[in-house]
Amino acid sequence: MVTFFLLIIYMAFISLGLPDSLLGVAWPAMQPDIGAAFESAGLLSMVVTGGTIVSSLISGSVIERFGTGMVTLISCLLTASALLGFAYAPSLFWLILLAIPLGLGAGAVDTGLNHYVANHYKAHHMSWLHCFWGVGATLGPIIMSYSMGANGTWRDGYFTVSMLQFVLVFILLLTLPLWRIVASQHRQPEGMIEEQNESTNSDEAIVQKHGKPLQIRGVKITLLAFLFYCGVEATVGLWGASFLVGTRDLSPETAAVWVSMYYGGITFGRFITGFVTLRLNNRTLIRVGQVTAITGAVLLLLPLHSYLSLIGLIVIGLGLAPIFPCLLHETPARFGKAQSSRIMGYQMAVAYTGTTILPPLFGIVAAQISIGLLPVVILLFALIMLLSSEKVNRILYQSRKSEA
Secondary structure, three states: OHHHHHHHHHHHHHHHHHHHOHHHHHHHHHHHHHOOOOOHHHHHHHHHHHHHHHHHHHHHHHHHHHOHHHHHHHHHHHHHHHHHHHHHOOOHHHHHHHHHHHHHHHHHHHHHHHHHHHHHOOOHHHHHHHHHHHHHHHHHHHHHHHHHOOOOOHHHHHHHHHHHHHHHHHHHHHOOOHHHHHHHOOOOOHHHHHHHHHHHHOOOOOOOOOOOHHHOOOHHHHHHHHHHHHHHHHHHHHHHHHHHHHHOOOOHHHHHHHHHHHHHHHHHHHHHHHHHOOOOOHHHHHHHHHHHHHHHHHHHHOOOOHHHHHHHHHHHHHHHOOHHHHHHHOHHHHHOHHHHHHHHHHHHHHHHHHHHHHHHHHHHHHHHOOHHHHHHHHHHHHHHHHHHHHHHHHHHHHHHHHHO
């Protein structure tokens, strides 16, 4: 039953990823249809992510009161209804209103499922959980591309995804009692036991049990790495299709397929990461991922054959795959278990901030100058992320050396 229920949790995370990639690939067709300004996609993205931040901040107390299962059920119902509204929205104003419940539902599902898996399943399931988010994010553009073909519209794509969400809502309703049953079978959370063992054997760079988390050396720079990681991931996801349509003369349907392959790179990479972590440490995986993402940005930037440029999108996705989960998992080893929960919260807040602010800012720049600047901005974000992460490694190395 535990394994069966884990599959349901994975399905819920697939549903979380489905809407995340829809707006970017649908926007080239949506914009003229609703008569919105080009940069309005950034505003919609900001509203969705703003709702995600709000629900993430309050979801802890809500989950304690109503339970993870009920919160997940209501949140999925909220997102399904919002997506159905997107399919029939007559104007940008209605899309903005519907973006609010879409973001609120997504944030609660994200926080609730991460918390549940961390407390009731082994640690490697967390990497695969985020892999299934990638499955949803990969399927979203494929569904949208298929829906827009054969005389279809972007509205058909949103309608299809909303129906899939409603199917999940029905499954969650039927399996609602299993949340407490499975939780009761884990008297000692396996994930916590594994984390304790890893923390005991790991080389903790800084262990400070007192003081404010932001005063620990390296924390603020680590937050910078999270900010620009999400800047890369979200900016490519939101504006990648518009870049391909505007600079590579691809149709919206074809561009949607290539953006789907970008998310596919993230998905496949995170699946493999779950196994590779048994042999390579987090720091090595983070560094390899950052260098790979930079390589992909360079391929997208250089005036190469169009197919080589498109492959750059996939390479960026493969590079991003291990960075986020490994950065999160490295937190206790870097800054000590005593402060890791609070620092983790700061990291997630800054990550959502990067998703909220950086893609809309690029949209404004692209509207004023050119969408062709996307590879340059992605390369800049990735370089800042790499330099920030390496700076933290140097700080922690110096701290260990001085304590020796």
